[in-house]
Ligand SMILES: NC(=O)c1ccc[n+]([C@@H]2O[C@H](COP(=O)([O-])OP(=O)(O)OC[C@H]3O[C@@H](n4cnc5c(N)ncnc54)[C@H](O)[C@@H]3O)[C@@H](O)[C@H]2O)c1
Ligand SMILES: [Zn+2]
């Protein structure tokens with residue numbers, strides 16, 4: 001029997017793992033400086049999932065479903081009662097790996113911290129009942145810090161983490177609501193391999209944002 | 213397999229492409245038996261709906277036979293003869309659960325473009341560009357249908373392929389257009405556009421209780437077909453002042469409900485049309501608005517304007533003042549296929565609606581390019597070309 005805190009942690013791990021944090025800031029974009037607090041960039045994002053709070057948490061008790069959700073790019077290891085270690089590769093390839101530690105703060109709130117990765121980063125996820133019986137709001141806050149070199153090259157100047165976080169939340173929502181994240185890459189087409197690669201780039205921009 | 217692909221603005225070709233396979237638990241693969249052209253394809257082919265990529269397989273109005281099912285599929289079996297809604301819906305989000313399927317939250321995996329353009333992303337649509345999810349379309353021997361249990365419906369025996377195919381798109385769109393009008397019985401309903409969608413809207417309005425239906429177009433054979441098949445009155449907008457005619461036919465009131473089933477490439481006579489075309493060609497406006505303007509001007513005070521013709525972006529000279537001061541109700545949207553298809557299949561089987569006559573040009577897939585030419589130029593009385601990939 002998996003405890004409630006553990007299930008909750010699995011949800012958080014799902015969020016963290018799907019985010020692909022390294023990738024999130026490795027992209028540049030000049031518009032919209034994110035808010036800054038004590039040297040951290042801070043972004044907030046939320047998504048509404050059409051299931052009650054318990055439903056959202058319970059979804060992650062199904063180990064098989066979770067493994068499928070994390071397929072390939074993340075592993076979870078329990079450190080002690082409320083702490084987990086998550087190790088993941090960037091979702092879109094590139095081979096970069098990163099580790100995060102996840103801590104359950106209270107029922108409905110958890111934090112994570114990247115312990116080994118390209119950027120200093122931490123985050124917080126909270127579940128809140130949505131009004132009018134519309135299910136559950138998953139609210140996330142992401143903070144990250146960049147070194148001077150990255151900043152000089154404009155890598156810091158982006159709302160990309162914002163978009164990546166939104167993409168993550170969208171994926172989590174889809175998994176809970178309909179059990180899959182739709183993927184149309186490599187659907188049949190009359191494209192040559194070169195055209196297909198170019199189209200994959202367009203798809204990624206359309207899926208996650210960023211400059212086309 | 214063979215498939216009809218988009219090759220650039222105004223260019224199509226039938227090519228060899230890889231076959232689809234099951235990729236998610238809810239997927240089914242359908243062997244396409246009939247796949248129709250639709251007015252929306254013209255907007256895609258001509259580059260007015262954005263985000264098409266070279267090699268994209270077109271087609272979204274189709275029916276066929278289930279040949280493979282994913283492990284999560286419960287309702288369908290291999291061998292089922294099914295019609296598939298054009299709109300992809302997950303079945304599990306709030307919009308799907310409230311039967312607003314074309315607004316599904318989870319079926320467009322590439323939502324950023326439409327989020328930027330429209331604020332939020334509606335559902336994905338099969339064979340309908342990368343802005344609508346980048347799904348391969350149905351003008352092919354086989355197609356992968358995601359969420360098969362939600363989107364594919366068994367066709368009753370006795371309903372022919374070339375009739376059932378229209379339960380995919382033209383019928384639910386027409387039905388929704390009439391449904392939007394909130395008819396109570398006896399109303400006068402005017403329908404702009406005598407294409408497949410307009411004709412199905414006219415028939416649906418009759419079934420839902422309209423007292424009189426008036427169809428507006430300029431193509432004599434389409435108007436004649438509508439009059440003969442449905443018993444509607446018609447107006448040829450190229451020869452008649454539409455607003456005058458409607459006012460006169462309703463003794464000054466104007467139609468109680470106006471359905472717009474033309475879309476962004478609407479055509480007109482006169483100088484303002486030339487102005488609109490130039491602006492659209494230069495992409496200063498994305499849509500031409502002739503028929504929407506007329507519908508708003510013609511509609512009686514407090515009436516309903518129901519728009520199912522497709523629009524993509526920004527328009528010019530939208531008569532907001534008329535709509536506001538006449539207290540009009542404006543309804544619009546992409547159709548909620550899955551909400552209407554089961555009911556429409558029953559009506560089809562019962563003979564209450566017979567859309568088979570829309571399939572004026574049944575052709576093999578190999579003739580797809582010619583099929584679209586016939587449809588776009590409205591040659592040879594073409595209402596809809598229906599491609600038969602397995603023929
Ligand atoms: N909302 C939806 O879900 C949905 C679904 C399917 C199609 N559509 C849209 O419906 C529209 C019609 O589709 P269709 O397949 O019937 O197309 P179609 O091209 O066969 O028919 C359009 C008709 O409109 C006529 N027309 C052009 N300008 C006109 C004007 N100013 N006044 C009156 N008639 C005019 C044309 O002569 C033609 O007969 C398209 O915009 C299509 O994209 C919407
Ligand atoms: Zn269509």
Ligand SMILES: [Zn+2]
Nearest residue numbers: 302305308316
């Ligand atoms: Zn949905």
